[in-house]
Amino acid sequence: MPQMTRAHVFSDIRGYGRIVEERGDEGSAKILRAYARIVHAALPKRGVVAEQTADTFYFVFSSVPEAVRTTVAIADGIARYNRTHPDLGLPVSFGIDAGQTIRHGGGHAGAAPVVASRLTRRALPGQVLVSEAVAALLRTTKVPLRDLGVSRLPDGQTMHIYEARAPDGTDGRPGLERFLATVLFTDIVRSTATATGRGERGWKDLFERHHQIVREQLRRFGGMEVDTAGDGFYATIDTPTRAVACVRSIRDRVKREVGVDIRAGIHIGECEVVAGKVGGIAVFVGARIKDLGGAGEILVSQAVKDVMLGSPVEFAERGRTALKGVPGEWLLYRVTDQTPAESDFPLPNR
Numbered sequence: 001m002p003q004m005t006r007a008h009v010f011s012d013i014r015g016y017g018r019i020v021e022e023r024g025d026e027g028s029a030k031i032l033r034a035y036a037r038i039v040h041a042a043l044p045k046r047g048v049v050a051e052q053t054a055d056t057f058y059f060v061f062s063s064v065p066e067a068v069r070t071t072v073a074i075a076d077g078i079a080r081y082n083r084t085h086p087d088l089g090l091p092v093s094f095g096i097d098a099g100q101t102i103r104h105g106g107g108h109a110g111a112a113p114v115v116a117s118r119l120t121r122r123a124l125p126g127q128v129l130v131s132e133a134v135a136a137l138l139r140t141t142k143v144p145l146r147d148l149g150v151s152r153l154p155d156g157q158t159m160h161i162y163e164a165r166a167p168d169g170t171d172g173r174p175g176l177e178r179f180l181a182t183v184l185f186t187d188i189v190r191s192t193a194t195a196t197g198r199g200e201r202g203w204k205d206l207f208e209r210h211h212q213i214v215r216e217q218l219r220r221f222g223g224m225e226v227d228t229a230g231d232g233f234y235a236t237i238d239t240p241t242r243a244v245a246c247v248r249s250i251r252d253r254v255k256r257e258v259g260v261d262i263r264a265g266i267h268i269g270e271c272e273v274v275a276g277k278v279g280g281i282a283v284f285v286g287a288r289i290k291d292l293g294g295a296g297e298i299l300v301s302q303a304v305k306d307v308m309l310g311s312p313v314e315f316a317e318r319g320r321t322a323l324k325g326v327p328g329e330w331l332l333y334r335v336t337d338q339t340p341a342e343s344d345f346p347l348p349n350r
Helices: 016-042 064-084 111-122 132-137 191-221 240-257 281-291 302-307
Strands: 003-013 048-053 056-061 092-104 107-109 128-131 145-152 158-164 178-188 224-229 232-237 262-274 277-279 298-301 315-323 326-335
Touching: 003 016, 003 064, 003 111, 016 048, 016 064, 048 064, 056 064, 064 092, 064 128, 064 132, 064 158, 092 111, 092 132, 111 128, 111 158, 128 132, 132 158, 145 224, 178 191, 178 240, 178 281, 191 224, 191 232, 191 240, 224 277, 232 240, 232 281, 240 262, 240 298, 240 302, 262 281, 262 302, 281 298, 281 315, 281 326, 298 302, 302 326
Parallel strands: 092 128, 262 298
Antiparallel strands: 003 056, 003 092, 048 056, 092 107, 128 158, 145 158, 178 232, 178 262, 224 232, 262 277, 298 326, 315 326
């Protein structure tokens, strides 16, 4: 079968399951119709294959520059729609990769569609993320890109990624720069002493297994790894309930399978995109909350506890404290051992 170099584009409505749950079939269908109208209005008349499955579009372009320009045009169209329809906002993310694929079973088989899909999952609403392969093919064109550096995709793969820029110099996300997010942080308690006690080989094995468990549970609960530093993880996740369930599962599995304790901090607040990653004061707060935890503790902010009102998760007050570098005093809580296992209570749809 002949191999063809094509640009592969995915676009996806973030949190579509939650939208269906909140708006019902009629409301979600209205959003999908608006989404489809914007997409088809921006697509060229020829040279592109377009497929739609529920809230996901998949495009195959013969021209990489045209793929990026068209995708940015779609993102701009959605941004305009969001400004005029704030009650029906479309949180759409985009990913683009280029490479050789084989026509198989009416579709395209190869690594490029897989990478494009993962970039979409890594992207924030309104972002158009492209791979290094796409960036290389655009170097002789006037398509502007912003270098976001090396980033980790949802499957754990690291890749140099770029954000496509709109022709007018904006990022295609007017009105969406700040957004509500649940952030979670974990690390291994007394990691230095553990590394010394287990030796270089033992620590390496522990370290790798710990990372594997954390990433498995993030995937299981729909979390997105944002960054790692040593034995620490920083991730975002749809809801505080999922964050608590995810962290409890990580804590219990790491203790059982690796024999070490972790600690965790969870916060919810307004965030923004900083150098291609979720950042802002809320992220600093989550990290500082984690730093105050003891072995096996899951600490949360008052905001998390308030949002989870009515859930079966039980909290015990940890007291008011200052967080390094953050103004004021913060009332913190810990998740108690009386909280039922995640299998005993429903998790919100993603």
